[in-house]
Each structure stands twice: as C-alpha cells, then as structure tokens.
Amino acid sequence: MSILISYSKILEIVGDIIRVEVPPGGHDGETAPRFNDLAVVQGADGRVSLAQVIELRETVVALQVFQGTKGVSTDSQVRFLGHPMTVTYSGNILGRVFRGTGEPIDGGPSLSEDARVAIGGPSVNPMRRILASKMIRTNVPMIDIYNCLVESQKIPIFSVSGEPFNNFLARIGIQADADVVVFGGLGLIFDDYYSFRKTFEEAGVFPRTVMFVNLASDPVVERTLIPDMALAVAERFAVEEGKRVLVLLTDMTAYADSLKEISIAMDQVPANRGYPGNLYSQLARRYEKAADYAQGGSVTVLTVTTMPGDDVTHPVPDNTGYITEGQFYLHDGMIDPFGSLSRLKQNVIGKVTREDHNQVMNTTIRLYSGARDAQQKQAMAFELSEFDTKLIKFGELFRTRFMDINVDLPLEAALDLAWQTMAECFEPEELLMKQPLIDKYFPRQAQQP
Structure with a gap:
C-alpha cells in the first residue's frame, strides 16, 4: 500500500x-x-x-x-x-444524476459502498469488436430512412446556437431502441439540464438512464471528465451486462473549449484558433469508445457539436468529421438530407429493414433534389414544365412530412408515407423505380387526377 x-x-x-x-x-x-x-x-x-x-x-x-x-x-x-478519477458503477446508478466529480446531485442515497471503476482507459481491442450490423430505431424519418443510426456508431449532430438540438437529442434518447441511456451534459445552463431530466422522467425512461452533468457555473476541469465518466459506465453496462447502450453528449464544442482554456493557462503553444495541438487525439479517444462487442452488448455515441458561425471548417467540427462515421446536420428546425451522412447505413438498409427501403431512400432524395432546382427556376421566373410543377409540390410535401424534426413515425409507416407522397405527385412510370416494388407498394388510390 x-x-x-x-x-x-x-x-x-x-x-x-x-x-x-x-x-x-x-x-x-x-x-x-x-x-x-x-x-x-x-x-x-x-x-x-x-x-x-x-x-x-x-x-x-x-x-x-x-x-x-x-x-x-x-x-x-x-x-x-x-x-x-473513478466513477461509481452498479445497477444502483440508473435513475441517478451525478456531477463532474462523480458525486450524486439528485438528493438520492449515498453510493459510497458501490463499486467504482477508473475512467479514461484505452479503447477496446479491435479483435473484440464485430462489424456494425444492427439498426437503432429512433422514429425520426430523416434518420431512420435516409441516414440510419447503427449500433456501435459514433456520430455527431452538427448545428448552431439557437437551434433545438438539445430537445432533439432528448427525443432520440427517449425513443431510441436501447437498453440503457447514458447522458453527459457539458457546460449546460440549468434550464437545459432541467429540461433533459424532466423529458426523461415524463417519458418513463429515467429508470434506465444515468446522467452526468456539468453546469455552466461548475468548474471547467469537471467538464473535461464528463465524457470519460459517461463512457466508462457505458462500457461496463455493455461488456459485463450485455446491454445496448446509447451515450448522448452535448455539447462537444464546450468540451473542446474547456481543453482550450486549460491549454492556454498552461502556456502551451496554441494550434488552429487557439485550440490545443492534440485536439484531434482528445476527441478521438472519446469517440473511439463506440463498439459492438463480440461477447457483450454495444456502445453507440451520439453527440451535439455546435459550429460557431455555422462554419463547418471550425476546428471542432472539422476534426470531428475525420473521426466519426458521418453526421446529422440540423438547421432551421430540420434535418438537412444533403448535409447529413451515415457511413454505416448500408450495413442495415435492406438487410434488417424492408426490401423497398433503399429504392425509397434514393428515389425520394433524387426527387427532392429536383424540387430544389425547380424552385430556383421558379424564383428566377423561368418557365416551368409540368414535371417541374410536380417536383415543387413533392418538395413542399417532403419538407413538411419528413424533414421537420417533430415528425414521429416508425420506419415502416415512414416508408409507406413516402410511397403515398410520391403517388400524390407522380405517375408510377415517372419514378424510375424497379417495377416489382411499384407493383407491390405503390398506392394506386392515392394518385391525383
């Protein structure tokens, strides 16, 4: 000793x-x-x-x-x-809230007798991982249809201040198909923390949720510990209990800013825009905790990364993009299908989802892209063809029915709605889709005269 x-x-x-x-x-x-x-x-x-x-x-x-x-x-x-630093790990931490030092802040009973595990360890041996092949359903059509969230994926939500990204993250937390949700709040104002907790409680998912929260008024160094605590607990649930764990972290830009503040205080030579030179490594160490274990459960990491000035070349989103497996781009209260990407979606589309998923995804995006072009022609007073008019109608319906983050539909219902929307605007032969799928799924009764 x-x-x-x-x-x-x-x-x-x-x-x-x-x-x-x-x-x-x-x-x-x-x-x-x-x-x-x-x-x-x-x-x-x-x-x-x-x-x-x-x-x-x-x-x-x-x-x-x-x-x-x-x-x-x-x-x-x-x-x-x-x-x-260690963090408490046991079944007793579910439904509890902790601060950046690992101490409970919810007024609940002490957990001093429970087991503790060290934080910040290395990522799991790649030989113990298996290829991501299981989908996490969120009931958000712009995710489930167009950029599927896959177990063991690491993916951020890119957004800007003022957007409802925290509400969106909370909604995914309560609707996602996961056994355990581990939430990490970084520099949150009290209203945001209270909103997350209230949302989890009212949805009935708080008993399977554990929260680690650093408020804006708390010490900066505690902010740097929150991701490691959340991920250490998530790993334990996945490895020892075989749980499918979803880790939610917001906001990773606040985390990077805390690293920047500490780096400046230590007189380290700054890199791009004053951030430390090891920013990439610091972010990668956390994101790489996402894994699907060959003998156990999985850890999926979904974060929020705000982009100052909506600048995707800012050091934090720029480095994040090289580490993660895509991103969801949230702006104007909508998920942008052209700014979003899930590099693992091909592992599940058509394999664990319905046979028409891939065709519906590609066709509706092609039509929506054409709708945007037709709208530009209309705005510049060019003559529109009959097909352009159909495209514009489709684009309006697509934004309302799919892109709004408040839309809540299971995947199969969303696919059916996509067929319904296409049938309201186009003839079957205009879709350029596989005929067997049109024969099976195209709702003839929805066609407009």
Missing part, C-alpha cells in the same frame, strides 16, 4: 492550475505521481479541494484544482492519491 506524502513546495499558481515540486520517483515507499492521478490540496484556511495531474515535467507536477485556487497559497499541502 502506497504512503500518502504531503508536499508543500508550490512553485506557481496560475488561475486554477498549481505547479508543485516533487522529487523524482517520489519519496521512499510512495508511488510517483502519474498523468491523470488525483491529488488533494489543502489551503491555508483548511479548505480541501480535489485536483488532477495534467502535466509531468521532470521534478515539477502541474495540477488542475477542481474548485479553483481560492485560499490556496504557496505553502498549501498537496497529497497525491495514487489513482486516477
């Missing part, structure tokens, strides 16, 4: 970061501090704060103090605990 030695030679205090001089290898009988290890800082006023090792440099150790450095002086005491 390691001995906890107190250090009092604090060399520097910058913001919430302190630097402590530690002899190489620590004192006799003590384990040397390691990256991400926890420490306890006791100020001159007796106040005790938790801290985390964020940099090791020869005999100097830098720590981020969770509750800030108020009351900490250069003669304060620092004790290294010899282990990284």
Whole structure:
C-alpha cells in the first residue's frame, strides 16, 4: 500500500492550475505521481479541494484544482492519491444524476459502498469488436430512412446556437431502441439540464438512464471528465451486462473549449484558433469508445457539436468529421438530407429493414433534389414544365412530412408515407423505380387526377 506524502513546495499558481515540486520517483515507499492521478490540496484556511495531474515535467507536477485556487497559497499541502478519477458503477446508478466529480446531485442515497471503476482507459481491442450490423430505431424519418443510426456508431449532430438540438437529442434518447441511456451534459445552463431530466422522467425512461452533468457555473476541469465518466459506465453496462447502450453528449464544442482554456493557462503553444495541438487525439479517444462487442452488448455515441458561425471548417467540427462515421446536420428546425451522412447505413438498409427501403431512400432524395432546382427556376421566373410543377409540390410535401424534426413515425409507416407522397405527385412510370416494388407498394388510390 502506497504512503500518502504531503508536499508543500508550490512553485506557481496560475488561475486554477498549481505547479508543485516533487522529487523524482517520489519519496521512499510512495508511488510517483502519474498523468491523470488525483491529488488533494489543502489551503491555508483548511479548505480541501480535489485536483488532477495534467502535466509531468521532470521534478515539477502541474495540477488542475477542481474548485479553483481560492485560499490556496504557496505553502498549501498537496497529497497525491495514487489513482486516477473513478466513477461509481452498479445497477444502483440508473435513475441517478451525478456531477463532474462523480458525486450524486439528485438528493438520492449515498453510493459510497458501490463499486467504482477508473475512467479514461484505452479503447477496446479491435479483435473484440464485430462489424456494425444492427439498426437503432429512433422514429425520426430523416434518420431512420435516409441516414440510419447503427449500433456501435459514433456520430455527431452538427448545428448552431439557437437551434433545438438539445430537445432533439432528448427525443432520440427517449425513443431510441436501447437498453440503457447514458447522458453527459457539458457546460449546460440549468434550464437545459432541467429540461433533459424532466423529458426523461415524463417519458418513463429515467429508470434506465444515468446522467452526468456539468453546469455552466461548475468548474471547467469537471467538464473535461464528463465524457470519460459517461463512457466508462457505458462500457461496463455493455461488456459485463450485455446491454445496448446509447451515450448522448452535448455539447462537444464546450468540451473542446474547456481543453482550450486549460491549454492556454498552461502556456502551451496554441494550434488552429487557439485550440490545443492534440485536439484531434482528445476527441478521438472519446469517440473511439463506440463498439459492438463480440461477447457483450454495444456502445453507440451520439453527440451535439455546435459550429460557431455555422462554419463547418471550425476546428471542432472539422476534426470531428475525420473521426466519426458521418453526421446529422440540423438547421432551421430540420434535418438537412444533403448535409447529413451515415457511413454505416448500408450495413442495415435492406438487410434488417424492408426490401423497398433503399429504392425509397434514393428515389425520394433524387426527387427532392429536383424540387430544389425547380424552385430556383421558379424564383428566377423561368418557365416551368409540368414535371417541374410536380417536383415543387413533392418538395413542399417532403419538407413538411419528413424533414421537420417533430415528425414521429416508425420506419415502416415512414416508408409507406413516402410511397403515398410520391403517388400524390407522380405517375408510377415517372419514378424510375424497379417495377416489382411499384407493383407491390405503390398506392394506386392515392394518385391525383
């Protein structure tokens, strides 16, 4: 058992970061501090704060103090605990809410006797993974038909401030076909946190949900721990209990901004727009936790990434796009079919879904693309053909019936509605679809005179 030695030679205090001089290898009988290890800082006023090792440099150790450095002086005491941050894991955490330090904030009973697991470990061995082949139904037509969410997928919702992305994320959480939902809130205002919790409770899914929440008023360092806590718990449910786990994180741009803030305080050389040079690696370590286990369940990661100024070249969405397997692009309260992409949808379309799924998806998108072109011709006062008029009608119906994020339809009902919409606007031969599918699914009674 390691001995906890107190250090009092604090060399520097910058913001919430302190630097402590530690002899190489620590004192006799003590384990040397390691990256991400926890420490306890006791100020001159007796106040005790938790801290985390964020940099090791020869005999100097830098720590981020969770509750800030108020009351900490250069003669304060620092004790290294010899282990990284841990999070409670047991069946008792379902229906509970925790803060970034892992402490319950819902007023429920203490979980101090429950098992704890370390956070931030490596991604699962690829040999233990299997190819993604199972669909997660969300009842959102623009996802289920056009960009299927697949188990073990890692995918963000790209959006901008002011869009209802949090409401949309909560809706997916309550409607998605998953055994456990793990929610991570990053820098949320209280109203957003309360809205998520109320939505989960009213929908009856809170008993299978666990929430990790960092509010905007909470310390920044806790924000960096939320994804690791959520993913560590998700992995345990998937591996040990065989659960199909959906992880929801919002907003990963707030997470990246917290990394940026810490990096600046540590005087690190900034990269693009002031973000740390290892931003890609930091994001990838979290997203790569998504996996479908050969012997167990699965972890699917769905996040929100806001784009400042609707700029997809911003470092956060730009790096995210290289890591993830597509994105859902949310703007004007709608999922844009042309900005969205699911690279794994071909693994499930037509294999675990209805035979007409692929043809319906491709044909309706082709027709909607033609509708947009026809609308531009109309706006510029060009003459429209009869087919252009049909396209415009189809485009209006498509936006109303499918693109609005409030539309709630099971996949089969959405496919039937797509056939109905096409039949209201076009003759069967105008669809250029396979005849056997037209014979089976085209609703003749819906055709307009």
